[in-house]
Amino acid sequence: MTPGYDYIRDGAEIYRKSFATIRSEADLARFSDDEARVAVRIIHACGMVDVAKDLTFSPGFTEAAQAALKAGAPILCDAKMVANGVTRTRLPAENRVICTLDFPAVPGLAKEIGNTRSAAALDLWGAEMEGALVAIGNAPTALFHLLELFDAGAPLPAAVIGMPVGFVGAAESKEALAADGRVPCLTVSGRRGGSAMTAAAVNALATEVE
């Protein structure tokens, strides 16, 4: 087939040029090198360099998340789109990527606890939560419920990426996470967020390869 349009067709070159554009445009000065790599990949996933200003990395977050992944910790996701966005070949220890949202017990559990299915699904994480990397990219109720599980004495994960998107509870749940302090965390303030940005953060933490 004769190429009819003038565009870059080489995947590696597209990545290289994308990341160079992001690094030339985004203000990454306040980040450590590891945080900047995460920020770059989040920006890459959403197409917006200004999202950098809304990111909050708690002290020790990147170190905790990276160490957990290297040690084989599972990645616990609130949504299948988050789980699906994790690039398996980047993971350092063939880490399991877990999303319990479509487990048969979830609808009944949601009724029982009077919360959404996204929130109830977290109750099935159980002992897997200990030392895990939690990645919440869709549901504010899941992020609020995570903090409720901590209150109830659930095992603590190694680190939490909390980036639900939307208009009801998203900003508030991320504020609550950032203020919580029990687990190192990464959040994006306001309404923006979502599964692509969340998976991008996981992918950046999984390996230093850009």
Added chain:
Amino acid sequence: MTPGYDYIRDGAEIYRKSFATIRSEADLARFSDDEARVAVRIIHACGMVDVAKDLTFSPGFTEAAQAALKAGAPILCDAKMVANGVTRTRLPAENRVICTLDFPAVPGLAKEIGNTRSAAALDLWGAEMEGALVAIGNAPTALFHLLELFDAGAPLPAAVIGMPVGFVGAAESKEALAADGRVPCLTVSGRRGGSAMTAAAVNALATEVE
């Protein structure tokens, strides 16, 4: 467990309040009712009401896409995250949701045509493309290659959602689609886009239920 945080725990109420907030804040005046429903769901997926101004619906797009779905047309996706974001229970005719990106033939095909795997995966859509709803939410190369397939005489889909995200080719590929005119289309100008916004558009077209 004692609820420790004050937030809405009812999924239906969260949707209702989210959509009401979006409709009160977003400028939807230039859209038809159907286009507005699609715009609202796209905004819901990304958390940004101002994205409304960047949406372009070509004449007849919503009608063509809705009719295709009702007639049982498949939904052809460039990325698994797009396919995963389509809510199966909203589909009017148990429509198949197809993503060929991880088919074994794709890496070899990509080498052969000198393009990305995302682009090469479209070559496997074949006759499925006729009358389908195409949903490209990740790779600009896939959207460019779709237009190349049209040039080469491939069967035309009923409608195309073209919303790849990013810094290299995204804006340009969407401009090319909007200018193409062979198939009714929906695009978002600029760098923004992505699998969540694209799946949200499919979900809005699938049923009028908000």
